[in-house]
Amino acid sequence: MPNQSLFDNPTVPRLLTVLDEVRSGNLLIPDFQRPFEWDDDRRLLLLDSVSKGMPIGSFLVWRTRKNRLKSYKNIGPFELFKEPAEGEIRSYLLDGHQRLTTLFAALTETTLPPGTQGVRWPIYYDLSAQKGEHAFTLRRGRLTPPPTWAPLSVFLSPKKLYDFQKGLMDKGFFSEADKAEALANAFKDYQIPIVPLVSEDLDVVTDSFVRVNNQGKPMQETHMARALLYSKIDLKDRLDQIRQRLAPLGWSDLEDQVFVNALKARWGLDIYKAGPRELNDHLSRYDHEEVFKELEKSTKRAVDFLSECGVGGPRSLPYAYQLVALIESLRRVEHPLDAHHKNSLHTWFWATTYAGYFTGMTSNRIQDSIDELSSIILKNRSPIPEDLPRQIQPLKQFNFNATRSKAFALILVNQIKEKTLRLRTQRLLGLAGSSAVERLFSDGSSDDPANRVVATPEELGRLRKAVERPVPMSAGKAKLLARYSVPTDLVSLFPVQSINHVLDQRRLMLSSLESRFIESLGLEPDF
Structure with a gap:
């Protein structure tokens, strides 16, 4: 098509010309890009910039004849009907989806009702x-x-x-x-710079795509892998199916990258360096149905085990690579785990969590740790990795993003003796993450581990009432305080005369609790 020469060389066409290219099917938007998600403010600001002649950045367009990617059939509320014929050069927008969709949808007449697809037009x-x-x-x-x-x-x-x-x-x-x-x-x-990328080398294209999008909201490599696999399997759809089946366990928000890394581990690929092309090459050699059936089965087994450790969802998982290691190791082990194996895995999970074992780990060490974990199950090896640090430091400042703080939060939840409430609280922590870890005293420091508690909203209200208001001590109140590791021998201080004294005593209680638990793992608490 003659108009496709627009994307042969760097050029600065008028906006109307670019929109016509989209309308005619000459410029496609591959669906490995994240869906349209700009809010009203960002859309209106972009249009204001265009009206004032201010620059809004360039569009990166990939030109290819050999590669045919799955593309969006809609842009905003509009359906796109045309697409280049087989064998013709195709132009794919690699950077600029949010901007182009805003401009196209805003400047094209629609008869659809406002709020279509969750976005307000016109x-x-x-x-x-x-x-x-x-x-x-x-x-x-x-x-x-x-x-x-x-x-x-x-x-x-x-x-x-x-x-x-x-x-x-x-x-x-x-x-x-x-x-x-x-x-x-x-x-x-208004004119928009077009930067063409003319290449049939998918590695070059992938690298360009990642580098450009790292400047804004990061893209996952599954977006590119999904597009490259379109003729064989819809990767996103298959991963969504697995997540849907994990939803009753609280793991519906498990990220794509965990599944991708589990597949890389399966084939011994470099976790960090292996890109979508290598992943696609391996997927192409195997029965897709069998691969994803095994991935779902081993992921569910791994999640079931983590639930027994108190991890109720992705946001309370200390390390994503712990889950990757479990998924691949359990894929290799077909037989059900007996009590001995579960105890070994339990020790491995908590020891690697407290020791910060997976922090900064290289790809080779990740693969080695997976092999070692498999040996723990298959060959009854020691669950404590040989290179794991034995001395564990106390938690001095609470920051849920740190693995040590997640371990602390999980231990707090696991102290709840009532099973139903404990499971509910574990699920809350797994779904809400840091938002589920509240302050015991609302006026106290959020950095102090002793002032942190994980409780459902109803329980938190009762707990704060018990420590902040003049409520007489009763068996129920004592049980409530003990449930959340608040010393019950400080009755005279409720309502508290000295918050610091209560927190000091609670700090000692929690330190002793963690110390005993760490020792039970075969590690050395340096408290």
Whole structure:
């Protein structure tokens, strides 16, 4: 197609030309890109920048004849029908999806109701807005917009613009009609740099895609792998199916990268360096159904085991690589785990957590740790890795992003003796992460581990009432305090006269609790 020469060399075409390329099917958006997710503010700010002639960045376009990627069939609320024929050169947008979708959808007329696909369209320009006011706007509900609100879709259509201007002048809005024409010219004359990437080397394309998108919101390599696998299997769909089956266990938010790394581990690929192309090559050699059936089965076994350790979801998992190691090791072990093997895995999990074993681990060591974990099960090897540090330091400052703090939070939850409540609280921690770890005293420090507690909202309210208000001590209150590791021998201090004294005593209690647990793992608490 003659228009495809637009993407042969670096060029700076007008916006209207770029939108026509999308409409004609000459510029495709591969669906390894994340879906459209810009909020109203970002969309309106982009349009404001264009109207003022301000730069909005370039578009990176990949030109290829050999590779055919699965692409979005919609852009905003609009369905795209055309696509290049087999054997013709295809142009894929590698960077600029959010911007291009905003521009295309805003400047194209739609008859769809507002809020379609969860995004509000159309976008208007308030021609009566004064200098300094926000002119780009969205209508609320189904209210009819004022006559001076110009839908942006009229600006690139001479006939629609003429009809809109005539309607304004018929109502006496002459200056607004002039402003509409000036704004239309601003959009028609706006130019966007196009940077072409002409290559059939998928490694070059993947590297370019990752580097460019690392400047903004990071992309996962599964986005590219999904597109490259389109003719064989929909990777995202298969991973979504696994997540859906894990949902009853609280693991529906498990990230794609865990599954991808488990597949890499299966084939001995470098966790960090192996890219989508290598992953695709291996997937192409095996029965897809069998691969994903085994992945689902071993992931469920791993999640079941982690649940027994108190990990109720992805956000309370100390290390993602612990789960990767468990998934691959349990894939290699077909027989059910007996009590001895579960105890060994339990020791391995907690020892590697407390020792920060997976922090900064190289790809080779990750693969070695998977082999070692398999040997723990198959050959009854010691569950403590030989190179694991034995001395464990106390937790001095709480930060849930740190593995040591996650271990502390998990231990707190595991002290709840009532099984139903304990499982609910574990699930809460696994789903909400740091948001589930509250302060015991609302006025106390959030950095102090002794002032931290994991409890459901109902339980937290009761607990704070017990320590902050003059509620007489009872058997129920004593049980509540003990449940959340608050010393019950400080009855005279409730309501507290000295928060610091209570926290000091609780700190000693929790330190002793953790120390005994760490010793039970065969490690040395340096408290």
